[in-house]
Amino acid sequence: MDFRFTEEEEAFRKEVQDFLRKSLPPDWLGVDPGPEEESREEVYPLALEMWRNLGAKGWIGLTWPKEYGGQEASLWKEMTLLQELAYRGVPGMDLAIAQADLFLNFGPEEQKRRFIPPIARGEVKWAIGMSEPNAGSDTFAVQLRAVEEEDCFVLNGQKIWSSGAHHAKYQVVYARTDPDKHLGLSVFIVDLESPGITMRQITQMTGIPAFCEVFFDNVRVPKENLLGEKNGGWQILLHAFGAERTYGLFIIYNAKRYLEQLVQYCRETYVNGQPLAKDPLIRNRLAQIAIEIEVGLNLGHELNWMATQGMPTVKASSQIKVHGAAVAQRMANLGQQILGLYGPLNEDSKWVKLGGRFRHTYLSAVAFSMAGGTSETSRNHIAGRFGLGLPRK
Amino acid sequence: MDLSFSEEQEMLWKSARDFLANKCPKTMVREMEEDEKGYVPELWKEMADLGWIGLPFPEKYGGGGFSFLDLVVLLEEMGRACLPGPFISTVVLGGLPILEWGTEEQKQNILPQVCEGKAILTLALTEPSARYDAASIQIKATPEGDNYVISGTKLFVHDAHIADSIIVVARTAEKASPEEGITLFIVDGKSPGISTFVLRTIAGDKQCELTMDKVKVPKANILGKVDQGWGMIKKIVEWAALAKSAEMMGGAQQVLEMTIDYAKERVQFDRPIGSFQIIQHYLADMSIDVDSSRVSLHKAAWMLGEGIPCTKEISVIKGWISEAYRRVTAQAHQIHGAIGFTKDHDLELYFRRAKAGELFFGDADFHREIVAQQLGL
Numbered sequence: 001m002d003f004r005f006t007e008e009e010e011a012f013r014k015e016v017q018d019f020l021r022k023s024l025p026p027d028w029l030g031v032d033p034g035p036e037e038e039s040r041e042e043v044y045p046l047a048l049e050m051w052r053n054l055g056a057k058g059w060i061g062l063t064w065p066k067e068y069g070g071q072e073a074s075l076w077k078e079m080t081l082l083q084e085l086a087y088r089g090v091p092g093m094d095l096a097i098a099q100a101d102l103f104l105n106f107g108p109e110e111q112k113r114r115f116i117p118p119i120a121r122g123e124v125k126w127a128i129g130m131s132e133p134n135a136g137s138d139t140f141a142v143q144l145r146a147v148e149e150e151d152c153f154v155l156n157g158q159k160i161w162s163s164g165a166h167h168a169k170y171q172v173v174y175a176r177t178d179p180d181k182h183l184g185l186s187v188f189i190v191d192l193e194s195p196g197i198t199m200r201q202i203t204q205m206t207g208i209p210a211f212c213e214v215f216f217d218n219v220r221v222p223k224e225n226l227l228g229e230k231n232g233g234w235q236i237l238l239h240a241f242g243a244e245r246t247y248g249l250f251i252i253y254n255a256k257r258y259l260e261q262l263v264q265y266c267r268e269t270y271v272n273g274q275p276l277a278k279d280p281l282i283r284n285r286l287a288q289i290a291i292e293i294e295v296g297l298n299l300g301h302e303l304n305w306m307a308t309q310g311m312p313t314v315k316a317s318s319q320i321k322v323h324g325a326a327v328a329q330r331m332a333n334l335g336q337q338i339l340g341l342y343g344p345l346n347e348d349s350k351w352v353k354l355g356g357r358f359r360h361t362y363l364s365a366v367a368f369s370m371a372g373g374t375s376e377t378s379r380n381h382i383a384g385r386f387g388l389g390l391p392r393k
Numbered sequence: 394m395d396l397s398f399s400e401e402q403e404m405l406w407k408s409a410r411d412f413l414a415n416k417c418p419k420t421m422v423r424e425m426e427e428d429e430k431g432y433v434p435e436l437w438k439e440m441a442d443l444g445w446i447g448l449p450f451p452e453k454y455g456g457g458g459f460s461f462l463d464l465v466v467l468l469e470e471m472g473r474a475c476l477p478g479p480f481i482s483t484v485v486l487g488g489l490p491i492l493e494w495g496t497e498e499q500k501q502n503i504l505p506q507v508c509e510g511k512a513i514l515t516l517a518l519t520e521p522s523a524r525y526d527a528a529s530i531q532i533k534a535t536p537e538g539d540n541y542v543i544s545g546t547k548l549f550v551h552d553a554h555i556a557d558s559i560i561v562v563a564r565t566a567e568k569a570s571p572e573e574g575i576t577l578f579i580v581d582g583k584s585p586g587i588s589t590f591v592l593r594t595i596a597g598d599k600q601c602e603l604t605m606d607k608v609k610v611p612k613a614n615i616l617g618k619v620d621q622g623w624g625m626i627k628k629i630v631e632w633a634a635l636a637k638s639a640e641m642m643g644g645a646q647q648v649l650e651m652t653i654d655y656a657k658e659r660v661q662f663d664r665p666i667g668s669f670q671i672i673q674h675y676l677a678d679m680s681i682d683v684d685s686s687r688v689s690l691h692k693a694a695w696m697l698g699e700g701i702p703c704t705k706e707i708s709v710i711k712g713w714i715s716e717a718y719r720r721v722t723a724q725a726h727q728i729h730g731a732i733g734f735t736k737d738h739d740l741e742l743y744f745r746r747a748k749a750g751e752l753f754f755g756d757a758d759f760h761r762e763i764v765a766q767q768l769g770l
């Protein structure tokens with residue numbers, strides 16, 4: 001057993017840290033992982049710039065083949081990068097990465113050549129069209145219909161909760177091509193400027209209009225934009241779920257940054273002549289969250305190791321997702337408690353503390369136990385065939 | 394990074410599991426809870442012959458020269474089997490401090506005896522204040538010729554009633570800081586003036602009231618340096634907390650496995666209860682507690698073995714598993730229902746041990762305070 005990172009891994013981590021120090025504004029407090037906060041007007045320009053910067057560095061799709069703009073680097077290297085980005089709260093890492101992974105696994109050569117290199121350069125943003133009003137956790141209940149015609153598929157229906165679609169050029173759309181619930185899905189790459197598409201942004205509880213409802217009214221999608229086989233979408237869907245493997249770990253790295261900000265605040269804030277950091281109750285609560293974060297990171301490092309060994313990761317990734325979401329929510333609440341009356345202040349108040357990040361995350365963390373699969377779905381995965389082996393009936 | 398066990402570790406846990414399944418049935422565990430000594434001397438001898446008691450000691454003292462991580466692997470199996478007896482007392486509370494700070498003579502006198510299973514050791518640290526802080530060390534050791542004389546009461550001393558040597562922590566000087574002026578003495582358990590009384594506790598482990606009435610200890614029996622014992626105690630508490638975490642880990646793993654098995658077999662409403670989503674989700678949460686504990690335990694033990702500072706990591710695991718093991722056993726009871734609440738079932742053995750383990754060498758609050766210090770609070 002050896003928990004050490006190799007010298008090469010440590011050197012790369014330092015390279016990433018140095019790069020981020022130079023690229024981010026000096027007083028950068030960070031944003032949550034995922035595309036949501038990019039929909040803030042004040043964040044979007046930096047997100048675009050970082051997306052391009054990361055592309056220029058060759059850090060988008062580190063593990064992809066060189067012929068499509070990747071570096072053919074190890075999974076460890078990619079995990080190191082993504083973890084540092086989550087830890088520093090860097091905006092810009094786009095959902096496009098996970099889509100390119102689908103093209104690599106399921107796409108014909110022509111799709112790989114056409115779509116992956118622009119992603120690797122950080123030029124194009126992508127959205128996911130999976131959820132529908134009646135297909136939430138029951139993802140296979142997708143109703144949006146795709147009918148095959150001579151030269152195209154015609155799509156009719158609606159997608160919802162599509163994060164950042166208003167900034168994206170393409171959307172990967174899961175559509176019904178056959179009544180069979182599980183064996184009747186197909187996946188399409190849809191240009192969001194196609195005739196027949198309308199979009200409405202939905203404002204989240206945080207005040208950020210990050211979600212989009214996307215309506216498809218006789219949208220004609222060329223046949224070469226079918227990803228994988230017709231009615232073979234189930235494989236792609238399951239693969240996409242697997243790619244959410246690391247989301248839980250990113251939530252925990254995100255929480256680690258928030259915790260460190262809170263610790264610093266408690267060291268600097270005096271009450272009755274004493275720093276808050278000396279209050280036994282506050283010490284106890286912060287330490288509890290620190291422990292929860294630490295054991296979550298340990299689980300995450302084990303998960304990464306298992307992934308590099310080609311071991312099954314369904315149980316471990318689901319465990320981290322459940323744990324990470326719960327920790328983030330507890331920590332957000334603790335931040336509110338410690339900040340007291342300052343906690344709920346909006347970001348733009350002159351009295352605001354810690355940039356209003358704890359007001360934001362008190363709201364945003366509610367979604368962490370839903371995004372990328374609910375905690376209940378994750379628990380089903382832990383308990384099921386690939387986890388504890390409990391019976392279905 | 395490589396998080397797999399070595400071949401030796403694989404062999405160690407497999408042979409330990411087989412051996413204990415055979416030699417440590419739950420009937421024996423229950424007998425030992427009521428037994429005066431609290432362990433089976435013949436089994437102790439067999440464990441010594443297997444090299445378990447000498448596991449972490451160098452070969453020149455008759456040990457196996459294994460790492461702390463190896464010791465943790467073995468302790469997990471002991472916790473899984475609820476093995477009664479003075480293993481942690483002898484090896485971790487007594488043996489490791491003597492190995493670390495003892496004179497060559499002290500080591501030669503004691504460690505080979507330990508490895509052969511002929512000497513039982515323990516540490517007398519806590520007093521009636523029941524706290525692990527330096528200010529709570531109140532009993533005094535006074536120099537008198539070639540000896541020190543110690544009088545007073547130590548409380549919650551594990552296995553003192555069967556110990557051949559007891560490391561007694563006493564105050565030798567009054568200084569500005571309570572952390573100064575503390576000294577450790579290796580005291581012969583049969584010394585005149587020593588008496589022990591075994592306290593009856595929730596888990597049937599053998600914690601003693603240890604009364605010392607003008608007990609004479611030769612100056613040659615000082616362990617480490619006079620007045621500078623507190624730094625040693627901090628280390629010993631870390632080792633003990635880590636060792637106990639390993640034992641608790643094995644227990645938690647066993648409880649999770651037996652509860653999964655039960656949920657698969659127990660039929661109500663014409664289906665196994667493990668097919669109900671709420672039971673599945675309980676078990677999923679239990680598995681998170683168990684699996685997060687295991688990797689955190691192994692990380693801390695690996696760091697200790699590599700000589701990497703790990704005060705924080707040890708408090709992370711003890712602070713976490715102290716509550717995680719309790720949660721897991723409590724939830725296991727809910728899933729088992731009435732049968733688990735009986736003395737006929739094994740589960741109650743683990744529930745009681747989870748509480749005892751939680752309080753041993755620092756509960757979650759104690760270790761959260763250490764983590765707070767490590768955070769810079």
